[in-house]
Amino acid sequence: MQLPDAVAGFVREKIMSGQMKPGEFLRMEPIAEMVGVSITPVREGLLRLSSEGFVTAVPRRGFMVATFTRQDVRDLFWAQSSLSGELAARAAERISDEQLRQLEEVMERCDDAIESGDTEAIGVMGHQFHRLINLAADSDRLARLLASIVKHLPNSFYASIESHVRAVAPEHHELFEALKARDSTRAREVTERHIINSADYVVAMLEKQGLWEDSD
Numbered sequence: 664m665q666l667p668d669a670v671a672g673f674v675r676e677k678i679m680s681g682q683m684k685p686g687e688f689l690r691m692e693p694i695a696e697m698v699g700v701s702i703t704p705v706r707e708g709l710l711r712l713s714s715e716g717f718v719t720a721v722p723r724r725g726f727m728v729a730t731f732t733r734q735d736v737r738d739l740f741w742a743q744s745s746l747s748g749e750l751a752a753r754a755a756e757r758i759s760d761e762q763l764r765q766l767e768e769v770m771e772r773c774d775d776a777i778e779s780g781d782t783e784a785i786g787v788m789g790h791q792f793h794r795l796i797n798l799a800a801d802s803d804r805l806a807r808l809l810a811s812i813v814k815h816l817p818n819s820f821y822a823s824i825e826s827h828v829r830a831v832a833p834e835h836h837e838l839f840e841a842l843k844a845r846d847s848t849r850a851r852e853v854t855e856r857h858i859i860n861s862a863d864y865v866v867a868m869l870e871k872q873g874l875w876e877d878s879d
Contacts (some may be wrong), residue, residue: 666700670708671715673698676817678717678728681873685730689718715815736869737862739815744858746809747793750840751854752847754799761801763843764821769795770835772876789824792835796842824861 674694677683693703698705707728712718716735718726758766773788797806834857841849869875 665775666698667707667711670694670698670700670705671711672817674708674712675715675717675815678731679817679869679874681869681874685728688721688724689726691725702803703846717815730757731874733866733869733875736816736866739812740858740862740865742812744855746812747797747807747858748851748855750797750800750802750805750809751842751850753802753805754796754851755842755845755847757801758796758799758845761859762795763839764844766792766795766799766839770839773835789835796838799842824864843857 674683674689683689689709690703691709695702695705709718710720713720713726717729717731719729721727753800769792771790773785773792776782776784776788797809800806838850838853841853841865
């Protein structure tokens with residue numbers, strides 16, 4: 664990972680956890696010290712966050728944490744669900760028998776992690792499950808667009824989502840069966856539902872962490 668990316672990820676996590684509040688000015692020196700980098704990658708990282716809408720560059724004053732609403736979260740998941748649904752539909756048409764075998768193996772490992780309550784492994788296997796589907800879609804540009812949206816939320820959030828297991832395991836199995844049947848319509852439907860249903864869970868998680876003290 665490049666240093667500006669490390670800075671952006673660190674600050675993004677602080678903002679999304681409510682530790683850095685909207686309207687708060689960010690001092691580059693403490694951030695550089697906490698991440699263990701010089702000022703230059705901090706500035707570059709904050710510029711990247713500015714392009715993503717997480718911070719605002721204020722002339723002669725530096726960078727300020729931007730407002731991030733509940734609707735922003737839901738919009739991110741809507742965009743993610745649309746792109747992921749298209750990738751799943753394409754994967755249903757293109758996935759090989761070997762890729763199906765790999766996907767089933769990851770799904771079974773995720774089931775084992777759910778059974779044992781290993782939340783870290785659930786997150787890792789959930790990420791791997793969706794990654795294999797995106798690779799099977801063989802649509803690099805679309806996958807890159809999806810990655811640019813996914814990075815708006817910290818990796819720990821996706822691990823937490825996958826660890827929220829009441830619906831995860833059944834939906835993974837539904838999606839696998841749709842891919843196995845080469846049913847692109849069903850693959851799209853299951854994928855979109857799986858991701859959209861996560862939005863309210865993340866909103867509730869962010870509320871609990873104190874991101875929004877007042878209603879939007």
